[in-house]
Amino acid sequence: MTSTSLTLRCTGRRADTHDVASWQFAPLTGSLPSVLAGQCITLHTTIDGQPQCRAYTLSSSPQDGFWQVTIKDVGLVSHHLHQSLQVGDEIRVDGPFGDFNLSALPCERPLLLSAGSGITPMWAMLRDELAKGPDADIRFIHSARSPEDVIFAAELAALAEAHPGVRSALVLEQAPAAHPWVGRLTPDMLRELAPDLLTRHVYLCGPAPYMTAVSAMLAELGLPAEQLHQESFGLPAAVPAAAGSDHFWLTLKKSGKKVKILPGQTLLAALEGAGETMMAACRAGVCGACRCTTTGEIERQSVMTLSAQDLESGVALACSCTAKGDISLDY
Numbered sequence: 606m607t608s609t610s611l612t613l614r615c616t617g618r619r620a621d622t623h624d625v626a627s628w629q630f631a632p633l634t635g636s637l638p639s640v641l642a643g644q645c646i647t648l649h650t651t652i653d654g655q656p657q658c659r660a661y662t663l664s665s666s667p668q669d670g671f672w673q674v675t676i677k678d679v680g681l682v683s684h685h686l687h688q689s690l691q692v693g694d695e696i697r698v699d700g701p702f703g704d705f706n707l708s709a710l711p712c713e714r715p716l717l718l719s720a721g722s723g724i725t726p727m728w729a730m731l732r733d734e735l736a737k738g739p740d741a742d743i744r745f746i747h748s749a750r751s752p753e754d755v756i757f758a759a760e761l762a763a764l765a766e767a768h769p770g771v772r773s774a775l776v777l778e779q780a781p782a783a784h785p786w787v788g789r790l791t792p793d794m795l796r797e798l799a800p801d802l803l804t805r806h807v808y809l810c811g812p813a814p815y816m817t818a819v820s821a822m823l824a825e826l827g828l829p830a831e832q833l834h835q836e837s838f839g840l841p842a843a844v845p846a847a848a849g850s851d852h853f854w855l856t857l858k859k860s861g862k863k864v865k866i867l868p869g870q871t872l873l874a875a876l877e878g879a880g881e882t883m884m885a886a887c888r889a890g891v892c893g894a895c896r897c898t899t900t901g902e903i904e905r906q907s908v909m910t911l912s913a914q915d916l917e918s919g920v921a922l923a924c925s926c927t928a929k930g931d932i933s934l935d936y
């Protein structure tokens with residue numbers, strides 16, 4: 606599926622929790638590109654004269670006929686969108702992107718695990734699966750701080766009520782006395798909530814620390830690696846610049862400027878560390894915004910959005926690419 610750049614009109618906005626809101630979008634003319642449940646888009650905006658973009662998963666399902674994003678107010682761009690994006694506004698959007706979806710890998714009995722705003726792809730996938738097969742056998746386990754932080758709480762309860770094949774559970778750090786799942790997700794909770802875990806495919810999404818903890822837990826419980834599919838919303842940990850450590854040189858083709866890059870550090874991190882600016886939306890090798898052309902030995906951690914010809918001609922994603930020696934870069 607190819608992605609497109611388009612202008613959409615905001616047709617709706619609603620508050621989901623105290624710090625999360627959803628926006629709906631429609632095309633100015635014609636229809637929206639087709640999308641797979643779980644894919645994301647890039648929203649573009651301008652803050653203090655500087656163009657900015659970030660990746661957001663569509664929380665709408667492909668059957669909805671509109672696109673919806675659900676955004677937690679956590680930082681620069683999300684806060685700006687919360688403050689400024691209103692019904693009637695037009696916004697530039699790229700996408701859809703990404704291969705985090707159930708359609709690519711037929712999976713009859715998924716276990717959807719999410720935390721915080723990581724619920725967005727799960728919500729899209731859950732609704733898409735139920736539209737295709739209302740009796741689908743789906744486990745949906747969502748972690749949140751408190752009942753007030755659960756996004757789509759009422760809709761999720763209604764869906765589970767209407768579809769006996771859906772078993773959902775909320776794991777809450779702060780919960781009312783009667784709530785059965787309190788604290789953070791544990792292996793015991795997983796065993797109880799999904800006793801047939803090892804026969805399921807698991808989809809996992811949330812902040813980086815949640816992902817690290819839960820994927821380790823799943824491996825410990827014996828889930829084969831090929832049955833785990835994940836997408837992280839957090840940024841990959843930055844490689845700290847140790848004084849005197851080995852480094853390579855990254856030469857910017859246009860200016861001739863030389864930038865130090867450490868083994869294991871991404872091209873994007875090295876550039877930003879040297880005060881250079883580069884468009885980067887997802888920082889996770891999903892959207893293609895940080896596409897650049899390299900010469901020299903590199904290692905790509907993601908090749909999403911890149912064609913075989915791109916790979917041959919040194920095109921890489923700066924957020925998901927490291928240097929194996931001195932390299933030069935054009936973007």
Ligand SMILES: Cc1cc2nc3c(=O)[nH]c(=O)nc-3n(C[C@H](O)[C@H](O)[C@H](O)COP(=O)(O)OP(=O)(O)OC[C@H]3O[C@@H](n4cnc5c(N)ncnc54)[C@H](O)[C@@H]3O)c2cc1C
Nearest residue numbers: 659660661662675676677680681682683722725838887889
């Ligand atoms: C593929 C993909 C899909 C995404 N989908 C969504 C989505 O559906 N909804 C959504 O709200 N965000 C989503 N994100 C995260 C989003 O792209 C931004 O990173 C997020 O909005 C923070 O950007 P910012 O400019 O507001 O904060 P910044 O100023 O760039 O960063 C502020 C801090 O917030 C942390 N942070 C980033 N995202 C989150 C988060 N979701 N919860 C808690 N802390 C966070 C960052 O690690 C950073 O330390 C997605 C990211 C990716 C890579």
Ligand code: FES
Nearest residue numbers: 886888892893924
């Ligand atoms: S910023 Fe999205 S692929 Fe690099």
